[in-house]
Structures are given as structure tokens and as C-alpha cells.
Amino acid sequence: MNKPRATLVGFSAVLMWSLLAFLSASSGQVPPLQLASMCFAISGGIGAASWALRPGAARRALSQDWRVYALGCAGLFAYHFFYFTAIRLAPPLEVSLIAYLWPMLIIIFSALLPGEKLRLHHVLGGLLGFFGAALILSGGKGVFFSAQYAAGYGAALLCAFIWAGYSVVSRYFRRASTDVVTVFCLAASAFAALAHLALEKTIWPQGAAQWLAVVLLGLGPLGAAFYAWDYGVKHGDIQVLGAASYGAPLLSALVLVAAGLGELTWVSGLACVAITLGALWAARDLVLAQN
Numbered sequence: 001m002n003k004p005r006a007t008l009v010g011f012s013a014v015l016m017w018s019l020l021a022f023l024s025a026s027s028g029q030v031p032p033l034q035l036a037s038m039c040f041a042i043s044g045g046i047g048a049a050s051w052a053l054r055p056g057a058a059r060r061a062l063s064q065d066w067r068v069y070a071l072g073c074a075g076l077f078a079y080h081f082f083y084f085t086a087i088r089l090a091p092p093l094e095v096s097l098i099a100y101l102w103p104m105l106i107i108i109f110s111a112l113l114p115g116e117k118l119r120l121h122h123v124l125g126g127l128l129g130f131f132g133a134a135l136i137l138s139g140g141k142g143v144f145f146s147a148q149y150a151a152g153y154g155a156a157l158l159c160a161f162i163w164a165g166y167s168v169v170s171r172y173f174r175r176a177s178t179d180v181v182t183v184f185c186l187a188a189s190a191f192a193a194l195a196h197l198a199l200e201k202t203i204w205p206q207g208a209a210q211w212l213a214v215v216l217l218g219l220g221p222l223g224a225a226f227y228a229w230d231y232g233v234k235h236g237d238i239q240v241l242g243a244a245s246y247g248a249p250l251l252s253a254l255v256l257v258a259a260g261l262g263e264l265t266w267v268s269g270l271a272c273v274a275i276t277l278g279a280l281w282a283a284r285d286l287v288l289a290q291n
Contacts, residue, residue, distance in 0.1 A: 018247070019220055042222075048182050069180070076184050077188040098132070
């Protein structure tokens with residue numbers, strides 16, 4: 001698969017993450033760490049089951065350098081653990097804005113990768129995307145930071161650095177098969193279960209609709225998305241993926257509107273323009289290379 005196609009595979013993860021808010025809201029009152037454990041168990045379980053149909057897949061998944069497992073397991077679990085911790089300690093709006101620095105950090109960190117160059121249009125594209133994401137998350141209203149929530153802000157900032165670091169460092173292990181993500185998901189499920197038992201009260205989904213939402217989360221935003229992202233950041237244009245990732249909050253808002261849980265405003269339109277222009281500007285090299 002060539003670089004543009006691998007980039008599209010990676011972008012499919014962004015599309016799936018746009019369903020995260022809607023499906024999470026549809027899953028009822030399941031505590032976040034419990035929900036993460038359940039969803040990662042689904043995605044990891046399906047991945048492991050698929051090994052029986054794909055000769056060599058199990059060997060590829062279980063015979064990697066220990067650093068690959070350390071990176072993936074820490075990346076998936078630590079990001080979600082610190083995000084949920086931040087949500088508990090600070091207002092969700094500010095937490096989301098800080099955590100969503102990760103696409104911009106990916107663009108910046110990618111300059112450290114062999115064969116990659118950070119250019120001005122990558123940075124400008126990322127900044128436009130962040131502006132659009134900030135509009136969507138804030139609803140065009142003011143954002144206020146308070147010292148009393150410093151611990152939560154710190155956890156959110158850790159989220160941004162963890163996911164950006166995981167994404168960029170994965171490039172160094174590009175020869176590692178994407179089958180290894182199955183191991184990451186199963187390990188993240190186990191860690192999340194332990195954290196849930198220590199920090200949360202167990203609440204199971206109620207009714208078929210809530211169980212369906214959990215299953216869909218495990219199949220998509222907390223499942224196939226991580227496999228697609230792994231392939232994209234290893235073989236695609238990581239700077240373009242970083243800028244395009246700002247499309248997730250916009251698409252998420254549009255999904256909520258379509259489901260009757262939100263409404264379109266001038267903020268949505270302006271954010272759409274900013275994020276689209278930012279992604280196209282960051283992807284200028286990739287587009288020109290195809291012409």
C-alpha cells in the first residue's frame with residue numbers, strides 16, 4: 001500500500017473516533033474505565049479470534065520486540081486513564097481543549113523522525129485545525145482556566161503528550177505487524193479493569209440499545225480505529241494525519257446533530273471551514289505529489 005492510501009487508512013480512524021461521543025452517551029451510566037475495559041476486550045478478542053483464519057498472524061503479534069509491547073500497552077491504557085482522571089478533576093471543556101493538543105504535537109514531534117521535515121504549512125495547517133476544534137468544543141464561548149483545577153489540566157496535558165508520543169514513536173517500529181494491536185487492546189482491557197475495580201463502582205449497561213452501543217464502541221472507536229491508526233502512522237503521512245485529526249470533534253458534533261442531540265450553528269460552519277482548510281494546507285505536499 002502506498003503512502004497516500006496508508007494515510008487514508010489512518011484517517012478512517014478519525015472517522016470512527018467521531019462516533020465516540022454519540023456511542024458513549026448511548027451506553028448509559030457505565031463508568032468510563034469499566035467501559036474502556038469492556039470495549040478493549042471486544043476489540044482485542046475479535047483480533048485474537050481472527051488469528052485462527054489468518055496463518056502467521058498470531059506469530060506476528062506475539063514475536064515482537066518488548067519495546068513494541070511497552071509502547072502500545074502504555075499508549076492505549078495511559079491515555080485513557082489520564083483522560084478519565086482529568087475529567088474527574090477539571091471541567092470537561094478545558095480538559096478536552098488541552099487533550100486535543102495531541103494532533104499539533106504529532107505535527108511538531110514528527111520533525112524528529114528519519115526522512116521527515118517540518119514545514120511552515122504543516123504548522124499553519126495544525127494551528128487552523130486547533131482553532132476549529134477549539135470553536136467546536138467551546139461552542140464559540142469563552143474558556144476559563146482556574147488554578148484549582150491544575151491537577152486535572154496536568155493530567156489532560158499528559159494525555160496529549162502520551163498519544164502524540166505513542167503515534168510518533170510507532171513510526172520507529174513500522175516493521176512491527178499491525179496484528180500486535182490485538183495484544184495492546186487485551187492488555188489495556190486488563191489494566192483498565194484493575195483501575196476500574198480500584199476506583200469505580202460497577203454499573204452494567206441496561207437494555208439492548210445500551211449493550212449495542214458498547215459493542216459498536218468495541219468494534220469501531222475503541223477497536224478497528226486503533227488498528228487503522230497504527231497502520232496509518234507507520235506507513236502514511238503522519239503530519240497530514242495530525243492535522244486531519246482535528247476533524248474528529250467537528251464530525252462528532254455533526255453526528256450528535258444528526259442524532260438529535262445537538263444543533264448546527266455559525267460556530268459549526270466556521271469550525272468546518274477552519275479544519276478543512278487546515279487539513280488541506282497541511283496535506284499540500286501529499287496532494288501535489290499525486291498530480
